[in-house]
Amino acid sequence: MLQETTVNQLQYLLKTLRDGQKGFADAAAHATDPALADLLRRRSGQRAEFEEAVRQRIIDLGAQPFEHSTLGAALHRAWLNVRDAVAGRGDYALVSECQRGEDIAVQKYTDVLSEMDMPADLRAFIQHQFAAVKASQQELADLKQKLKAQQ
Template sequence: MLTNEQTGDALKKLAGTLRDGEKGFSESAEKVDAANLKTMFGELSAQRAQLASELEPLTRQYGETPREGGSVGAALHRGWLNVREAITGSDDYAVVAEAERGEDVAKGNYEDVLKEELPADVRSVIEAQYAKVKASHDKVRDLKHSMEAAKEAAKH
């Protein structure tokens, strides 16, 4: 079983991941042209904000102060995204592909935490959130693949 401090650290990590996703999806909604993508990214940003808010009381309960912003790694990722965008410009496909990369990280962070022996109250919350994060990941991944297929079909 994780100590209270380790549990608090794990919750803090996931809350940071969720805040990263909230910001990333919000930025993605601003960058895309297609109305359906703007709506989807806006909804996913709101979902991540809500999930992060769910973790904050638990994080405090286990002795940690929730992060206000995202993680350092995500800040670096966003910085790289901004540099790449300045060089290449971004179309909707590029934004969706970046969102999928962010979702891969989020899903992986949840899977890492779920490998630990968590207190039952924490595990139930994390498992429920993981199901939502995984569903979002799969939705973005499937969208990226369908956009790739459409691009390929347009070439022929």
């Protein structure tokens, strides 16, 4: 039962990381500021690395990793594309959406870390990724405030 729960927790994070990787890549493609585009590409790359590490943990546990994003994330990206067709997406809006995505990722990591029966090595692995996601969340919040002040 513990192994099944562990795999389920990792699958939950895997989808979150995949959504983040795709969301950051999409945002980077639409950023007008080259420095912002670079930051978002780096975040996308980080999430791809985290995703691969989680995939490997799932495989090591003898399970098959999920291969699709969450429906909610797909719908969110579709909404962004519709909104973009109607009005141009500025860097402030991009950062706001990325921060919202990070808020969701932080909540999902918090959910997983609240599991009491998680093996210690897995907890350390997840906490390492969680720290990076929280740092990104704060960096985006700071950047959002800076961009808002410039408007």
